[in-house]
Amino acid sequence: MEEELTSTEKLVRGKGVYVDDIRLPGMLHMAVVRSPYARARILSVSGGLNGNELKGGVESVGEGAAAAASETTEPIFGLKSANYAGQPVAAVFADDLYSAQDLMDSVDVEYEPLKPVMSIDEALRAPPIYSSTKSNIMSEKWRGEEFEIADAPLVLEDEFLNRRVATNPIEPRGLVASSEGSRLTIWISTQSVHSIKEGIVGSLNLKPENVRIIQADTGGGFGLKGGMYTEYLIAAYAAMKYKRPVKWVETRREHMMASRPGRGVKGKMKLFADRSGRVLGLKGEVIVEGGAFSGGMGEFASNFIALQCTGPYLIQKAHVRALSVYTNKVPLGPYRGAGRPEAAFFIERMMDKLADELKMDPADVRLLNATTEPFKSPTGLEFDPSRPFIEKALNEFNYRKRVANGNAGIGFFVLVPALQPGETCRIAVRGKKVNVWLGGNSHGQGHDIFIKKLVSDEFGIGEDDIIVERGDTDQLEDGVGAWGSRTAMVGGAAVVSVARKIKDQIEKEFGEYTPEHLLSNEFDVYTFERQKGSLTSLGGNMASVDIDALGTVNVKEIDCYYDVGRALNIDMVRSQIIGGAIQGMGQTLTEEIAYGPDGQLLTGSISDAGVLNAESLPRFNIKLADSYSRLPHGAKGLGEAPTIGVPCALARAIEKVSGRRIRETPVKPELLVGLEG
């Protein structure tokens, strides 16, 4: 009977198999001893498995990965120094979790605490954290061309900050590693078994054919579970060393300390405009708080944000400096949006400021600067004509009527999905069943639903004949990953491509394609469906709020108008949008990973970190543009759209009601009642 259950049905029966549900004979539980200091010299480490034995670094893989190796890249264990509170210095192993946590006391570490660097501003002022770098600048790039506008009638400057937020999937990170002979098998909660394999193979110097990565049921990812983490390497190494399976599941407190969070970006914007509201040019500076180590999203994000700083507007001159800096915090990682929400927040806040300066309606400023032709901005952002889209969105929002209430804000953006380099797919037909593997692994978005739909449509067979397999590097040799709003798009294209290859094969062999020919024979086809160029889409949000006497923001309505191309399953699209919108609302109102000046984490629980619960949430009005992309199945990006647009619209709505300029997320009640800022 179990065989008959769909994957979602298993989950509602409590029959899912997440990493923590896996139990192997002789399995050890791992607990990680972490630096309590944000910055310290380590004088000695003894006990447990530590950096005296396991040297080396974390191979950077996944979204935003960059290859590099130096003292500024993350070591597996801190040995001579610790550079963020929560950095692993040793690991201990026992037969059960309780004993493993008891053993943490057996590790002795002698620290000499140093003054940590805890903010972007401090990083730019303070002496370098590392002796091998001249400053705390991790990376610096420029986008666009330098320009001067000597006689601009209007020059507006402002500074914005999106504070760090934790990804907080309800299932934390975790894996089980098992070694038999020369073979290492890892079951893991992940968005990409392939990037995990690449990281394990590269960091531990193993042969690719000796490593197998299998995806367990994955309880949410939001960017977190695409990349490599030092704890994965420790568990894998320990499994090989002790010849026993090793399980590690992070605690929520460890998640707050040591799982790579998102945002943490400052934007300094200078907008040149004429008195009619037309933008003449944009100068900007994007500063990403990369955290303690380079080589990942922290290093990459600033350039990606700079690319998008011009928004969906006809800005002919732009020059943006992209900086990433080192601080003594856990390295930055990708979190749903990963650079996109920051850029949108910066430019949309400026468009609202421009509207206020000229006493214009914010919608009119946007329409005036929108494009009627496809456009590529000086920073490199490409998009479809934005004016007709914005017009349509405003109509759908019933904007002109509702804006009169004085409690609504809007925000528009270009969604840049991670199109390149494409994605892989394998379809194997045997025993009258069609088995599908996709390179990017669903971390809870229900990819099964659209994959089944596409396969069923292509083959003309029932969805019951289709089995969507979990990620497994032994079954699918290559792949990219599920992030950057890409899977329905590039994964979907790969599915269609393989299905059509099989149909062609059948036509050649049997003269015609029929579902019977498909199911009564055996096929096994793999493809890496490569994608080039870009395939951006437009989106818009409106939000309306009330604010009470205590500065509590009550979000009344959130409207979404997105171009997702062809919606493969409308219920799934809605569920994705509402989930993302609540994350965007959380970032704007409550979510934050905060530290004291001494580098200690202030937000140790998921509640402190501000994840919203079911109470007091807004009504949603969701509309989709009538659209079909150039891909064979018509899809465009989706997943990150609400986390990009909602903070922009919400910040403006709060600004309207409170009468105070909103420059930071989360918006503090202190600001709204006039006690700061």
Next chain:
Amino acid sequence: MTPASFDYLSPASLEEALGLLKEHGDDAKILAGGQSLIPLMKLRFTSFPYVIDVSRIKELKYIRKEGRKLTIGALTTTAELEESGEVRDEFQIIHDACSNIADPLVRNMGTVGGNLSHGDPGNDLPAVMIALKARFNLQSASGKRSVSAGDYYKDTFTTDASPEEMLVSVEIEIPDGRFGAAYVKHKRRAGDFSVAGVAVAFSLDGSGRLGSAGVGLTSLGPTPLRSAGAEKALEGSKPDGEGVKKAVEAARADSNPSSDFYGSREYKLFVLGKIMEKCVAEAAGRAQKEGSA
């Protein structure tokens, strides 16, 4: 996360529990519902050689109402108190607090005694009991005594109870005539600990002026606080009069919140003022309906 090791003791009666407390004293910790204690133990922020699970002592699980007197056994859960019709109808202030503690699942385990004795300045029931001038009945193997709610809290996580003593019940008696009480709590977000909370209880005389008043404060200092200054300012004032503004000033003077992740010191004091006004108005409204709190 998991707690460090301890010896688990599960007395079936109060007498047995008090005997164990006498035997182990400082080495033992009383576990009632565990909703505050177990999280701290799991994070290994605290550990004890002995944990005495008192949750099986049935004799301490009751809500007893006699006229204007309410007695609550320490092991009554906050959900049971929340669900009690008598409490909801006649002691609304207690219902205000109980329905705002954490979330429904936590309230199903958490007990009144635990909420009152944990000594966390963020817990809700202490301020309510302070405002109602409740008596806490403590018992040890060597005897019984009673202490007023306002004198129970000594420091953060420290109460007047000695290691051998246990809180067994709470007694509340509201005066005859018109009496009103309310608890207002402000949270950043549903389910959070409060930024601040205010409990106010008072009699209303024939001229509509406040008689004897009680004021308790949540999350505004190192312990749950009684604001004697605010009580004094309210007495003789009208519920919408100058006395309320003076009471706010006095309550601010009696408070000492620290800036933390839940809000800056200034913000907490600001919130205190706003919710105290609301709380007094709410209590006054209830006082119009004779015989309830």
Next chain:
Amino acid sequence: MSKINITVEINGQKKSAEVEGRMLLVHFIRESAGLTGTHVGCDSTNCGACAVLLDGRAVKSCTVLAAQANGRKVVTVESLSDGGKLHPIQSAFLERHGLQCGYCTPGMLMSAYWLLSRNPSPTEEEIRKGIAGNLCRCTGYQGIVDSVKLAAERMKEAK
């Protein structure tokens, strides 16, 4: 530290084991009874992924000692369905997109089950308050609230 013998009735079956006093109920359910539908999502009694019924009331099993449940009755997500047949709450979650990743789902189901057992016709606000102790990061809760509403209707019809 001394171990203690406990017996807990889980989903109608008595489970006895010798455990440490510190063992949490969630680990007793998952490790000793082998029922892994009940999940651990946090360490601060916030997320509710571990929700089960203890003597008929929903509680967070990560914040209950196994020893506290000695001699008492526990109900977990695994017992909601009647053999192959899904409970109306479970089928409503499938129909109304009450889940994406599924990790919070068992706890959500148990909170919803308890809510509907006390209040068969909850308003939207009552549903939201009823599941306030359960966090979901995927759905934005709308699908969950819709699922509980649908389940309430179906359960009333069936009576």
